[in-house]
Amino acid sequence: MNWDLIIFYYLAIVMIFSSVFAIFSKHPIYTVLLVLVMIVHQAFLLLTLGAEFLTAVQIIVYAGAVLVLFLFVVYLINLRKETKKNIFIRKVSLIAIVFLLFGALLIKNLLILISLKPSFRAYLPFNIEEKSNVWWIANYLFKNYLLQFEIIGVILLVAILGAVFLIRKVKTAE
Amino acid sequence: MDKLIFTVIAAVILLVIALLHVAYLTYAERKIIARMQQRLGPNRVGPRGLLQPIADMLKLLTKEDIVPYGVDKPIFYIAPLISLVCAGTGVALIPLWEKFVLSNINVGLLFILALSSLSAYGVILSGWASNSRYAFLGGLRASAQVISYEIAMSLALLSVVLMAGSLNLIDIVKAQISSPYKIYLIPQIIAFFVFIISAIAECNRVPFDLPEAETELVAGYFVEYSAMRFSIFYLAEYFGMVVMSALAVTCFLGGWVGPFEVPYIPFFWFLIKLYFILFVYIWVRATLPRYRYDQLMGLGWKVLIPIGIVNLFLTAFLKLIV
Numbered sequence: 001m002n003w004d005l006i007i008f009y010y011l012a013i014v015m016i017f018s019s020v021f022a023i024f025s026k027h028p029i030y031t032v033l034l035v036l037v038m039i040v041h042q043a044f045l046l047l048t049l050g051a052e053f054l055t056a057v058q059i060i061v062y063a064g065a066v067l068v069l070f071l072f073v074v075y076l077i078n079l080r081k082e083t084k085k086n087i088f089i090r091k092v093s094l095i096a097i098v099f100l101l102f103g104a105l106l107i108k109n110l111l112i113l114i115s116l117k118p119s120f121r122a123y124l125p126f127n128i129e130e131k132s133n134v135w136w137i138a139n140y141l142f143k144n145y146l147l148q149f150e151i152i153g154v155i156l157l158v159a160i161l162g163a164v165f166l167i168r169k170v171k172t173a174e
Numbered sequence: 175m176d177k178l179i180f181t182v183i184a185a186v187i188l189l190v191i192a193l194l195h196v197a198y199l200t201y202a203e204r205k206i207i208a209r210m211q212q213r214l215g216p217n218r219v220g221p222r223g224l225l226q227p228i229a230d231m232l233k234l235l236t237k238e239d240i241v242p243y244g245v246d247k248p249i250f251y252i253a254p255l256i257s258l259v260c261a262g263t264g265v266a267l268i269p270l271w272e273k274f275v276l277s278n279i280n281v282g283l284l285f286i287l288a289l290s291s292l293s294a295y296g297v298i299l300s301g302w303a304s305n306s307r308y309a310f311l312g313g314l315r316a317s318a319q320v321i322s323y324e325i326a327m328s329l330a331l332l333s334v335v336l337m338a339g340s341l342n343l344i345d346i347v348k349a350q351i352s353s354p355y356k357i358y359l360i361p362q363i364i365a366f367f368v369f370i371i372s373a374i375a376e377c378n379r380v381p382f383d384l385p386e387a388e389t390e391l392v393a394g395y396f397v398e399y400s401a402m403r404f405s406i407f408y409l410a411e412y413f414g415m416v417v418m419s420a421l422a423v424t425c426f427l428g429g430w431v432g433p434f435e436v437p438y439i440p441f442f443w444f445l446i447k448l449y450f451i452l453f454v455y456i457w458v459r460a461t462l463p464r465y466r467y468d469q470l471m472g473l474g475w476k477v478l479i480p481i482g483i484v485n486l487f488l489t490a491f492l493k494l495i496v
Contacts, residue, residue, distance in 0.1 A: 029249070029302065036295070053341075056284035064291025064324070068317060071298055075314065132280045134341055 004048065011045045014038075028074045032067055039063050053133035185266065185276055192265045196412040197227040203456045210460040237401035242305070245398065249303035254396075254403045257296025257410035260289050264417035269344045271430045271440040282343040283335060286421055287328055290376055294320040296410065297378075297395050304398035312394025315384050315467065322474040323375040323382075329482030330369035333489040334358055334425045347429035357428040364485045366426045368478050370454070373418040375474070377411060379455060381462040384470055419451035420444075427451075 015038050022034035043058040141149050201216065201223070208215025216223035241250065267282045269275035279285060294317050301313015335341055337358060338349035350358050359366055375382040396407045423429060423444060432443030465473070 029246075033249070033299075040292075052279050052281045053284070056281050056288045059288035060284065060291055064288065064294070065321070068294055068298070068321060072314075072317065075302065075310075132341075134281065 007048060008045070011041045011048070015041045015045070029071070032070050032074060035070075036063055036067050039067070051133060053137060181276070184274075188265060188276055189262075192262070192413070192416065193409075195416055196409060197231065199412050199416065199452060200230070200408075201227045202452070203459070206453070206456045207460045210457075231405070234401055234405040239401040239403065242398050244305045246303040246305070249299050250398075251403075253296050253300035253303060254399065254406035254410070255296075256299065257293055258406050258413065260293035260296065261410040261413040261417065264289050265413070265420070267343065268417070268420040268424060269347060269429060270444055272344065272347075274440070275344060278342070278344060281341045283331060283341045283346070283421075283425070286417065287324070287331070290327075290414075290418075291320075291324055293410070293414065296407075300399070300407075301395040304395070306398050308392045308397045309395050312397070316378060316395055319375060319378070319382065319384060319470065319474075322471060323372040323478070326368055326474060326478035326482050327372040327376060329479065329486055330365040330372065331421075331425060333362055333365045333482075333486050336486070336489050336493055337362065343424050343429075346425060347431065350428050351431050356431070357426065359426045359428075362426065362485075362489070364481060365489075366422070368482050368485070369422060369426070370451075372474075372478060373422065374455065374458060375470070377414040377418060377455075379411075379415065380459040381464050382470055383464060384467055415452065415455055416448075419448050419455065422451050423447040 018034045018038040018041070022031050022038065025031045025034060039058065039062045043055045043063075046058060047055040204226070205215040205223070216226040219225040219229045241247065264286045266276040267279070267285055269278070297316040297320070298313045301309045301311075301316065304310070334346065337353070338346040340346060340349065350356065353361075355361060378384075396404060399407060427447045428443075430440060430444045432446070436442040
Protein backbone atom coordinates (compact mmCIF):
# COMPACT_ATOMS: atom_id res chain seq x y z
CA MET A 1 0.00 0.00 0.00
CA ASN A 2 1.70 3.17 -1.08
CA TRP A 3 0.90 6.70 -0.03
CA ASP A 4 -0.71 7.69 -3.31
CA LEU A 5 -3.35 4.99 -3.02
CA ILE A 6 -4.12 5.77 0.61
CA ILE A 7 -4.54 9.45 -0.18
CA PHE A 8 -6.66 8.67 -3.22
CA TYR A 9 -9.00 6.37 -1.29
CA TYR A 10 -9.30 8.87 1.54
CA LEU A 11 -10.21 11.68 -0.87
CA ALA A 12 -12.62 9.52 -2.86
CA ILE A 13 -14.45 8.17 0.19
CA VAL A 14 -14.80 11.62 1.76
CA MET A 15 -16.04 13.07 -1.53
CA ILE A 16 -18.67 10.39 -2.03
CA PHE A 17 -19.95 10.51 1.53
CA SER A 18 -20.01 14.30 1.75
CA SER A 19 -21.98 14.57 -1.50
CA VAL A 20 -24.45 11.89 -0.37
CA PHE A 21 -24.94 13.62 2.99
CA ALA A 22 -25.26 16.95 1.22
CA ILE A 23 -28.20 15.59 -0.73
CA PHE A 24 -29.91 14.05 2.30
CA SER A 25 -29.20 16.81 4.81
CA LYS A 26 -32.31 18.85 5.48
CA HIS A 27 -30.46 21.77 6.97
CA PRO A 28 -29.42 24.19 4.18
CA ILE A 29 -26.29 25.48 5.94
CA TYR A 30 -25.02 21.96 6.53
CA THR A 31 -25.69 21.17 2.89
CA VAL A 32 -23.54 24.09 1.78
CA LEU A 33 -20.78 23.06 4.20
CA LEU A 34 -20.79 19.47 3.00
CA VAL A 35 -20.53 20.67 -0.59
CA LEU A 36 -17.60 22.82 0.57
CA VAL A 37 -15.91 19.74 2.03
CA MET A 38 -16.52 17.91 -1.24
CA ILE A 39 -15.08 20.73 -3.34
CA VAL A 40 -11.95 21.10 -1.22
CA HIS A 41 -11.30 17.35 -1.41
CA GLN A 42 -11.88 17.42 -5.15
CA ALA A 43 -9.33 20.22 -5.42
CA PHE A 44 -6.79 18.10 -3.59
CA LEU A 45 -7.56 15.17 -5.85
CA LEU A 46 -6.57 17.43 -8.74
CA LEU A 47 -3.41 18.33 -6.79
CA THR A 48 -2.43 14.67 -6.51
CA LEU A 49 -2.62 14.52 -10.32
CA GLY A 50 -0.21 17.45 -10.53
CA ALA A 51 -2.81 19.94 -11.76
CA GLU A 52 -1.84 22.76 -9.43
CA PHE A 53 -3.48 25.51 -11.42
CA LEU A 54 -6.83 23.73 -11.53
CA THR A 55 -6.64 23.12 -7.78
CA ALA A 56 -6.17 26.80 -7.06
CA VAL A 57 -8.87 27.83 -9.51
CA GLN A 58 -11.26 25.24 -8.11
CA ILE A 59 -10.86 26.61 -4.59
CA ILE A 60 -10.95 30.28 -5.62
CA VAL A 61 -13.97 30.00 -7.90
CA TYR A 62 -16.14 27.32 -6.29
CA ALA A 63 -15.24 27.50 -2.62
CA GLY A 64 -14.31 31.17 -2.49
CA ALA A 65 -17.01 32.70 -4.66
CA VAL A 66 -19.89 30.41 -5.60
CA LEU A 67 -20.44 28.75 -2.23
CA VAL A 68 -20.07 32.03 -0.35
CA LEU A 69 -22.92 33.37 -2.51
CA PHE A 70 -24.97 30.26 -1.70
CA LEU A 71 -24.35 30.88 2.00
CA PHE A 72 -25.49 34.46 1.56
CA VAL A 73 -28.70 33.37 -0.09
CA VAL A 74 -29.35 30.76 2.60
CA TYR A 75 -28.89 33.45 5.25
CA LEU A 76 -31.22 35.91 3.62
CA ILE A 77 -34.20 33.65 2.96
CA ASN A 78 -36.30 31.94 5.57
CA LEU A 79 -36.15 28.17 5.33
CA ARG A 80 -38.08 27.10 8.44
CA LYS A 81 -40.74 25.12 6.53
CA GLU A 82 -38.33 23.20 4.34
CA THR A 83 -36.28 21.87 7.23
CA LYS A 84 -39.37 20.17 8.67
CA LYS A 85 -40.31 18.22 5.56
CA ASN A 86 -39.49 14.56 5.66
CA ILE A 87 -38.60 13.64 2.11
CA PHE A 88 -38.49 15.45 -1.21
CA ILE A 89 -40.44 13.07 -3.46
CA ARG A 90 -42.40 9.93 -2.73
CA LYS A 91 -42.82 8.49 -6.22
CA VAL A 92 -40.60 5.40 -6.42
CA SER A 93 -40.80 5.24 -10.21
CA LEU A 94 -39.38 8.75 -10.55
CA ILE A 95 -36.49 7.96 -8.23
CA ALA A 96 -35.76 4.76 -10.17
CA ILE A 97 -35.63 6.63 -13.49
CA VAL A 98 -33.21 9.22 -12.11
CA PHE A 99 -30.97 6.51 -10.64
CA LEU A 100 -30.97 4.59 -13.91
CA LEU A 101 -30.05 7.69 -15.90
CA PHE A 102 -27.18 8.56 -13.59
CA GLY A 103 -26.01 4.95 -13.54
CA ALA A 104 -25.93 4.88 -17.33
CA LEU A 105 -23.96 8.13 -17.35
CA LEU A 106 -21.48 6.72 -14.84
CA ILE A 107 -20.93 3.53 -16.85
CA LYS A 108 -20.50 5.53 -20.05
CA ASN A 109 -17.84 7.74 -18.40
CA LEU A 110 -16.02 4.70 -17.01
CA LEU A 111 -15.95 3.14 -20.47
CA ILE A 112 -14.51 6.33 -21.95
CA LEU A 113 -11.88 6.41 -19.20
CA ILE A 114 -10.84 2.82 -19.90
CA SER A 115 -10.67 3.31 -23.66
CA LEU A 116 -8.47 6.43 -23.48
CA LYS A 117 -5.79 6.24 -26.11
CA PRO A 118 -2.17 6.43 -24.96
CA SER A 119 -1.70 9.62 -26.97
CA PHE A 120 -4.36 11.30 -24.86
CA ARG A 121 -2.73 10.05 -21.67
CA ALA A 122 0.40 11.93 -22.66
CA TYR A 123 -1.44 15.13 -21.81
CA LEU A 124 -2.41 14.14 -18.28
CA PRO A 125 -0.89 16.70 -15.90
CA PHE A 126 1.90 14.40 -14.69
CA ASN A 127 3.34 14.02 -18.16
CA ILE A 128 3.63 17.68 -19.09
CA GLU A 129 5.87 18.89 -16.32
CA GLU A 130 8.54 20.52 -18.49
CA LYS A 131 6.17 23.44 -18.95
CA SER A 132 3.98 24.60 -16.10
CA ASN A 133 0.25 23.94 -15.89
CA VAL A 134 -0.47 27.61 -16.50
CA TRP A 135 1.52 27.60 -19.73
CA TRP A 136 -0.37 24.62 -21.15
CA ILE A 137 -3.79 25.90 -20.19
CA ALA A 138 -3.04 29.36 -21.60
CA ASN A 139 -1.63 27.79 -24.74
CA TYR A 140 -4.77 25.77 -25.37
CA LEU A 141 -7.22 28.49 -24.35
CA PHE A 142 -5.66 31.27 -26.38
CA LYS A 143 -4.50 29.31 -29.41
CA ASN A 144 -6.69 26.28 -30.09
CA TYR A 145 -9.91 27.37 -28.44
CA LEU A 146 -9.72 31.15 -28.69
CA LEU A 147 -13.08 31.56 -30.42
CA GLN A 148 -14.94 29.38 -27.92
CA PHE A 149 -13.23 31.22 -25.06
CA GLU A 150 -14.34 34.59 -26.42
CA ILE A 151 -17.88 33.33 -26.95
CA ILE A 152 -18.07 32.16 -23.33
CA GLY A 153 -16.80 35.58 -22.27
CA VAL A 154 -19.56 37.31 -24.22
CA ILE A 155 -22.21 34.95 -22.81
CA LEU A 156 -21.08 35.68 -19.26
CA LEU A 157 -21.12 39.41 -19.99
CA VAL A 158 -24.68 39.12 -21.29
CA ALA A 159 -25.66 37.25 -18.12
CA ILE A 160 -24.15 39.99 -15.94
CA LEU A 161 -25.94 42.69 -17.95
CA GLY A 162 -29.19 40.75 -17.62
CA ALA A 163 -28.79 40.53 -13.84
CA VAL A 164 -28.08 44.26 -13.60
CA PHE A 165 -31.10 44.98 -15.81
CA LEU A 166 -33.36 42.88 -13.59
CA ILE A 167 -32.38 44.57 -10.33
CA ARG A 168 -32.21 48.17 -11.50
CA LYS A 169 -34.76 50.61 -10.16
CA VAL A 170 -37.40 51.50 -12.72
CA LYS A 171 -38.21 55.18 -12.65
CA THR A 172 -41.93 55.55 -13.08
CA ALA A 173 -43.09 58.74 -14.74
CA GLU A 174 -45.34 60.61 -12.36
CA MET B 175 10.97 8.83 3.79
CA ASP B 176 13.94 11.03 4.78
CA LYS B 177 12.43 13.85 2.80
CA LEU B 178 9.12 13.47 4.63
CA ILE B 179 10.79 13.62 8.06
CA PHE B 180 12.84 16.63 6.99
CA THR B 181 9.70 18.40 5.77
CA VAL B 182 7.86 17.69 9.00
CA ILE B 183 10.75 19.04 11.09
CA ALA B 184 11.00 22.13 8.90
CA ALA B 185 7.25 22.66 9.18
CA VAL B 186 7.35 22.46 12.97
CA ILE B 187 10.25 24.91 13.16
CA LEU B 188 8.46 27.29 10.81
CA LEU B 189 5.25 27.02 12.81
CA VAL B 190 7.01 27.75 16.10
CA ILE B 191 8.80 30.76 14.62
CA ALA B 192 5.57 32.03 13.08
CA LEU B 193 3.70 31.60 16.38
CA LEU B 194 6.44 33.49 18.23
CA HIS B 195 6.19 36.27 15.66
CA VAL B 196 2.42 36.37 16.06
CA ALA B 197 2.67 36.48 19.87
CA TYR B 198 5.24 39.24 19.87
CA LEU B 199 3.34 41.10 17.15
CA THR B 200 0.56 41.69 19.69
CA TYR B 201 3.17 42.98 22.15
CA ALA B 202 4.74 45.21 19.51
CA GLU B 203 1.33 46.53 18.54
CA ARG B 204 0.45 47.48 22.10
CA LYS B 205 3.84 49.06 22.71
CA ILE B 206 3.91 51.05 19.46
CA ILE B 207 0.35 52.29 19.82
CA ALA B 208 1.05 53.23 23.43
CA ARG B 209 4.08 55.19 22.27
CA MET B 210 2.02 56.98 19.62
CA GLN B 211 -0.65 57.84 22.19
CA GLN B 212 1.91 58.93 24.81
CA ARG B 213 1.23 56.03 27.15
CA LEU B 214 3.59 53.39 28.49
CA GLY B 215 1.88 50.23 27.33
CA PRO B 216 2.42 46.83 28.99
CA ASN B 217 5.37 47.07 31.38
CA ARG B 218 4.53 44.87 34.40
CA VAL B 219 5.19 41.27 33.29
CA GLY B 220 8.91 40.69 32.84
CA PRO B 221 11.47 43.34 31.86
CA ARG B 222 9.71 46.07 29.83
CA GLY B 223 6.62 43.85 29.71
CA LEU B 224 8.36 41.37 27.41
CA LEU B 225 6.58 38.38 28.93
CA GLN B 226 3.13 39.95 28.44
CA PRO B 227 2.13 37.79 25.40
CA ILE B 228 2.92 34.61 27.34
CA ALA B 229 0.91 35.80 30.34
CA ASP B 230 -2.02 36.66 28.05
CA MET B 231 -1.86 33.26 26.43
CA LEU B 232 -1.84 31.44 29.79
CA LYS B 233 -4.76 33.54 30.97
CA LEU B 234 -6.81 32.76 27.87
CA LEU B 235 -5.99 29.05 28.11
CA THR B 236 -7.12 28.74 31.71
CA LYS B 237 -10.35 30.73 31.34
CA GLU B 238 -13.75 29.08 31.25
CA ASP B 239 -14.93 28.11 27.78
CA ILE B 240 -18.51 29.38 27.57
CA VAL B 241 -20.84 28.01 24.89
CA PRO B 242 -23.99 30.17 24.87
CA TYR B 243 -27.48 28.71 24.75
CA GLY B 244 -28.95 28.22 21.27
CA VAL B 245 -25.73 28.12 19.25
CA ASP B 246 -25.26 25.63 16.45
CA LYS B 247 -22.62 23.60 18.25
CA PRO B 248 -20.63 21.80 15.50
CA ILE B 249 -20.29 24.95 13.41
CA PHE B 250 -19.63 27.07 16.49
CA TYR B 251 -16.73 24.77 17.41
CA ILE B 252 -15.24 24.45 13.95
CA ALA B 253 -15.43 28.08 12.76
CA PRO B 254 -12.36 29.39 14.67
CA LEU B 255 -10.31 26.45 13.41
CA ILE B 256 -11.25 27.23 9.79
CA SER B 257 -10.09 30.81 10.33
CA LEU B 258 -6.79 29.75 11.88
CA VAL B 259 -5.93 27.05 9.32
CA CYS B 260 -6.73 29.27 6.34
CA ALA B 261 -4.75 32.17 7.75
CA GLY B 262 -1.79 30.10 8.94
CA THR B 263 -1.23 27.75 6.00
CA GLY B 264 -0.06 30.62 3.82
CA VAL B 265 3.21 30.70 5.81
CA ALA B 266 4.22 27.40 4.20
CA LEU B 267 4.19 28.94 0.72
CA ILE B 268 6.28 32.05 1.39
CA PRO B 269 9.93 31.73 0.34
CA LEU B 270 11.93 33.05 3.29
CA TRP B 271 15.11 32.43 1.39
CA GLU B 272 16.06 31.01 -1.99
CA LYS B 273 16.67 27.59 -0.42
CA PHE B 274 14.07 27.69 2.32
CA VAL B 275 10.47 27.38 1.26
CA LEU B 276 8.36 24.63 2.73
CA SER B 277 6.34 23.87 -0.39
CA ASN B 278 7.61 25.33 -3.62
CA ILE B 279 4.65 24.94 -5.97
CA ASN B 280 4.33 26.53 -9.36
CA VAL B 281 1.18 28.46 -8.58
CA GLY B 282 2.08 29.57 -5.04
CA LEU B 283 0.56 33.00 -5.47
CA LEU B 284 -2.80 31.55 -6.52
CA PHE B 285 -2.74 29.21 -3.52
CA ILE B 286 -2.33 32.10 -1.11
CA LEU B 287 -5.27 33.85 -2.79
CA ALA B 288 -7.29 30.64 -2.53
CA LEU B 289 -6.53 30.32 1.18
CA SER B 290 -7.46 33.92 1.84
CA SER B 291 -10.74 33.41 0.00
CA LEU B 292 -11.46 30.36 2.18
CA SER B 293 -10.81 32.32 5.37
CA ALA B 294 -14.11 34.15 4.77
CA TYR B 295 -15.86 30.96 5.87
CA GLY B 296 -14.56 31.15 9.42
CA VAL B 297 -16.02 34.61 9.78
CA ILE B 298 -19.37 33.93 8.11
CA LEU B 299 -19.97 30.64 9.92
CA SER B 300 -19.02 31.94 13.35
CA GLY B 301 -21.35 34.89 12.80
CA TRP B 302 -24.22 32.61 11.87
CA ALA B 303 -23.62 29.85 14.42
CA SER B 304 -23.41 32.25 17.37
CA ASN B 305 -27.17 32.92 17.18
CA SER B 306 -26.66 36.57 18.06
CA ARG B 307 -27.65 39.73 16.18
CA TYR B 308 -24.27 41.41 16.61
CA ALA B 309 -22.34 38.38 15.47
CA PHE B 310 -24.64 37.84 12.50
CA LEU B 311 -24.31 41.44 11.30
CA GLY B 312 -20.56 41.24 11.77
CA GLY B 313 -20.41 38.04 9.74
CA LEU B 314 -22.45 39.51 6.89
CA ARG B 315 -20.32 42.63 6.78
CA ALA B 316 -17.12 40.61 6.87
CA SER B 317 -18.10 38.35 4.00
CA ALA B 318 -19.12 41.27 1.78
CA GLN B 319 -15.92 43.11 2.63
CA VAL B 320 -13.58 40.17 2.12
CA ILE B 321 -15.13 39.23 -1.22
CA SER B 322 -14.98 42.81 -2.52
CA TYR B 323 -11.42 43.52 -1.53
CA GLU B 324 -10.15 40.18 -2.76
CA ILE B 325 -10.82 41.34 -6.33
CA ALA B 326 -8.70 44.48 -5.90
CA MET B 327 -5.95 42.44 -4.27
CA SER B 328 -5.93 39.88 -7.06
CA LEU B 329 -5.76 42.63 -9.69
CA ALA B 330 -2.78 44.22 -7.95
CA LEU B 331 -0.99 40.87 -7.71
CA LEU B 332 -1.80 40.05 -11.34
CA SER B 333 0.23 43.01 -12.57
CA VAL B 334 3.18 41.62 -10.60
CA VAL B 335 2.59 38.23 -12.22
CA LEU B 336 2.57 39.88 -15.64
CA MET B 337 5.89 41.61 -14.90
CA ALA B 338 7.51 38.45 -13.60
CA GLY B 339 5.90 36.03 -16.05
CA SER B 340 5.36 33.41 -13.36
CA LEU B 341 3.07 32.46 -10.51
CA ASN B 342 5.88 30.81 -8.57
CA LEU B 343 6.91 33.04 -5.65
CA ILE B 344 10.62 32.17 -5.93
CA ASP B 345 10.56 32.96 -9.66
CA ILE B 346 8.85 36.26 -8.90
CA VAL B 347 11.66 37.25 -6.52
CA LYS B 348 14.31 36.17 -9.03
CA ALA B 349 12.60 38.14 -11.80
CA GLN B 350 12.62 41.18 -9.55
CA ILE B 351 16.35 40.90 -8.92
CA SER B 352 17.08 40.75 -12.63
CA SER B 353 14.76 43.66 -13.46
CA PRO B 354 16.34 47.13 -13.90
CA TYR B 355 14.97 48.55 -10.62
CA LYS B 356 15.74 45.42 -8.52
CA ILE B 357 12.33 45.60 -6.81
CA TYR B 358 8.82 45.91 -8.20
CA LEU B 359 7.92 48.65 -5.76
CA ILE B 360 9.14 51.35 -8.19
CA PRO B 361 7.46 50.31 -11.46
CA GLN B 362 4.40 48.90 -9.67
CA ILE B 363 3.91 51.56 -7.00
CA ILE B 364 0.17 51.83 -7.79
CA ALA B 365 -0.31 48.09 -7.48
CA PHE B 366 1.63 48.16 -4.21
CA PHE B 367 -0.70 50.70 -2.66
CA VAL B 368 -3.79 48.90 -3.94
CA PHE B 369 -2.41 45.68 -2.49
CA ILE B 370 -1.56 47.16 0.92
CA ILE B 371 -4.99 48.81 1.29
CA SER B 372 -6.86 45.67 0.30
CA ALA B 373 -4.61 43.52 2.49
CA ILE B 374 -5.56 45.69 5.48
CA ALA B 375 -9.22 45.22 4.53
CA GLU B 376 -8.75 41.47 4.07
CA CYS B 377 -7.37 41.14 7.59
CA ASN B 378 -10.26 43.22 9.02
CA ARG B 379 -7.88 45.73 10.53
CA VAL B 380 -8.43 49.40 11.38
CA PRO B 381 -9.49 51.50 9.41
CA PHE B 382 -11.49 48.72 7.75
CA ASP B 383 -12.46 46.77 10.87
CA LEU B 384 -16.19 47.12 10.19
CA PRO B 385 -16.87 43.43 10.96
CA GLU B 386 -15.68 43.92 14.52
CA ALA B 387 -16.48 47.58 15.07
CA GLU B 388 -16.66 47.86 18.85
CA THR B 389 -18.87 50.92 18.89
CA GLU B 390 -21.58 49.37 16.73
CA LEU B 391 -21.32 45.61 17.02
CA VAL B 392 -19.61 45.06 20.42
CA ALA B 393 -17.04 42.75 18.84
CA GLY B 394 -18.70 41.59 15.66
CA TYR B 395 -18.54 37.98 14.60
CA PHE B 396 -16.67 36.63 17.61
CA VAL B 397 -18.72 38.38 20.28
CA GLU B 398 -20.07 35.08 21.69
CA TYR B 399 -16.69 33.37 21.84
CA SER B 400 -14.60 33.15 24.97
CA ALA B 401 -11.33 31.78 26.29
CA MET B 402 -9.42 29.50 23.89
CA ARG B 403 -11.79 29.91 20.93
CA PHE B 404 -11.60 33.69 21.20
CA SER B 405 -7.82 33.54 21.24
CA ILE B 406 -7.86 31.33 18.11
CA PHE B 407 -9.69 34.10 16.26
CA TYR B 408 -7.14 36.55 17.55
CA LEU B 409 -4.29 34.31 16.41
CA ALA B 410 -5.90 33.96 12.98
CA GLU B 411 -6.11 37.73 12.56
CA TYR B 412 -2.43 38.22 13.36
CA PHE B 413 -1.41 35.23 11.27
CA GLY B 414 -3.29 36.84 8.39
CA MET B 415 -1.33 40.06 8.93
CA VAL B 416 1.99 38.19 8.89
CA VAL B 417 1.12 36.25 5.73
CA MET B 418 -0.13 39.34 3.88
CA SER B 419 2.98 41.32 4.87
CA ALA B 420 5.21 38.45 3.79
CA LEU B 421 3.39 38.34 0.47
CA ALA B 422 3.93 42.09 0.04
CA VAL B 423 7.64 41.62 0.78
CA THR B 424 7.89 38.75 -1.71
CA CYS B 425 5.95 40.37 -4.53
CA PHE B 426 6.96 44.02 -4.24
CA LEU B 427 10.03 44.45 -2.04
CA GLY B 428 12.37 41.82 -3.47
CA GLY B 429 12.02 39.02 -0.90
CA TRP B 430 15.24 37.86 0.72
CA VAL B 431 17.55 40.11 -1.33
CA GLY B 432 19.13 43.18 0.23
CA PRO B 433 21.77 45.76 -0.66
CA PHE B 434 24.51 43.50 0.78
CA GLU B 435 24.76 39.93 2.02
CA VAL B 436 24.56 39.43 5.78
CA PRO B 437 26.75 36.47 6.76
CA TYR B 438 25.04 33.49 8.46
CA ILE B 439 21.58 35.09 8.48
CA PRO B 440 20.08 34.60 5.00
CA PHE B 441 16.64 35.70 6.22
CA PHE B 442 17.94 39.03 7.51
CA TRP B 443 16.58 41.30 4.77
CA PHE B 444 13.32 39.38 4.52
CA LEU B 445 12.67 39.88 8.22
CA ILE B 446 13.65 43.57 8.13
CA LYS B 447 11.20 44.21 5.29
CA LEU B 448 8.53 42.10 7.01
CA TYR B 449 8.86 44.07 10.24
CA PHE B 450 8.64 47.32 8.32
CA ILE B 451 5.35 46.33 6.65
CA LEU B 452 3.96 45.09 9.98
CA PHE B 453 4.95 48.41 11.51
CA VAL B 454 3.00 50.17 8.75
CA TYR B 455 -0.06 48.09 9.66
CA ILE B 456 0.20 49.16 13.30
CA TRP B 457 0.98 52.74 12.36
CA VAL B 458 -2.18 52.91 10.21
CA ARG B 459 -4.19 51.50 13.09
CA ALA B 460 -2.96 54.17 15.46
CA THR B 461 -3.51 56.99 12.98
CA LEU B 462 -6.70 56.56 10.99
CA PRO B 463 -10.34 56.50 12.16
CA ARG B 464 -12.72 53.80 11.03
CA TYR B 465 -14.52 54.05 7.67
CA ARG B 466 -18.30 54.09 7.38
CA TYR B 467 -19.73 50.99 5.73
CA ASP B 468 -20.85 52.62 2.48
CA GLN B 469 -17.51 54.45 2.24
CA LEU B 470 -15.72 51.13 2.61
CA MET B 471 -17.68 49.50 -0.19
CA GLY B 472 -17.36 52.64 -2.35
CA LEU B 473 -13.59 52.66 -1.87
CA GLY B 474 -13.36 49.01 -2.83
CA TRP B 475 -15.58 48.98 -5.88
CA LYS B 476 -15.30 52.51 -7.24
CA VAL B 477 -11.66 53.36 -6.52
CA LEU B 478 -9.41 50.36 -5.93
CA ILE B 479 -10.82 47.97 -8.53
CA PRO B 480 -10.80 50.52 -11.42
CA ILE B 481 -7.27 51.60 -10.45
CA GLY B 482 -6.23 47.95 -10.37
CA ILE B 483 -7.73 47.26 -13.82
CA VAL B 484 -6.13 50.36 -15.37
CA ASN B 485 -2.79 49.42 -13.82
CA LEU B 486 -3.10 45.88 -15.15
CA PHE B 487 -3.82 47.14 -18.67
CA LEU B 488 -0.92 49.60 -18.49
CA THR B 489 1.43 46.86 -17.34
CA ALA B 490 0.30 44.53 -20.12
CA PHE B 491 0.67 47.33 -22.69
CA LEU B 492 4.16 48.28 -21.50
CA LYS B 493 5.19 44.64 -21.42
CA LEU B 494 4.00 44.29 -25.01
CA ILE B 495 5.93 47.25 -26.42
CA VAL B 496 9.13 47.04 -24.35
